[in-house]
Structures are given as C-alpha cells and as structure tokens.
Amino acid sequence: MAEFDLPADLIAAQRAYLAAERTCEEIASAIPAATEVASGKATIPEAQRTALTEARAERARHLDILYGHPWWATIDRADHLRARTHLRQAAETP
Numbered sequence: 438m439a440e441f442d443l444p445a446d447l448i449a450a451q452r453a454y455l456a457a458e459r460t461c462e463e464i465a466s467a468i469p470a471a472t473e474v475a476s477g478k479a480t481i482p483e484a485q486r487t488a489l490t491e492a493r494a495e496r497a498r499h500l501d502i503l504y505g506h507p508w509w510a511t512i513d514r515a516d517h518l519r520a521r522t523h524l525r526q527a528a529e530t531p
Contacts, residue, residue, distance in 0.1 A: 451528035457496035
C-alpha cells in the first residue's frame with residue numbers, strides 16, 4: 438500500500454461503496470430469476486423492486502463520491518488502475 442498515499446476518507450468511501458454493492462447483491466439474489474418472471478411463474482414484489490432501486494441509487498451515490506474524490510487528480514492517468522487496485526485492497530484490509 439505504500440506505493441500510493443491513500444487518504445483515509447477515500448478508503449472510507451471505497452468501504453461504503455463495497456457495502457452498498459453487497460446490499461445490492463443480497464437484494465437481487467432474493468428476486469426471482471428473470472426467466473421465471475418472463476414465463477409468468479413468478480413476480481417481483483413491489484417492495485423488492487423499490488428496495489433494489491434504492492440500493493442501486495445508494496451504490497451510485499457512493500461511486501460518485503469515490504471517483505469524484507479530488508485525490509484522483511493527483512495521480513497520473515496511467516496509474517489509475519493500479520491505484521484503484523491498491524485502494525480496494527486497503528479498503529478490504531481491517
């Protein structure tokens with residue numbers, strides 16, 4: 438991690454995004470398969486649709502915060518992928 442001096446608030450933003458992503462995955466996994474819905478064998482309850490829509494909006498909000506962070510302007514464009522990898526590793530480390 439020493440290669441990039443990651444700000445604490447950027448690591449927190451990555452953690453918040455990852456948590457929001459997990460929430461989206463949990464909600465989506467409880468929704469019937471698209472083939473079941475298309476065949477009329479299942480429906481998606483409105484509460485699940487609403488929950489997924491809200492969770493996706495929250496995930497997008499965290500993504501905007503994450504990639505709108507001013508720190509990215511201090512990193513050469515060619516290093517962004519490596520920096521994102523380091524950021525994710527830092528966020529996943531307790």
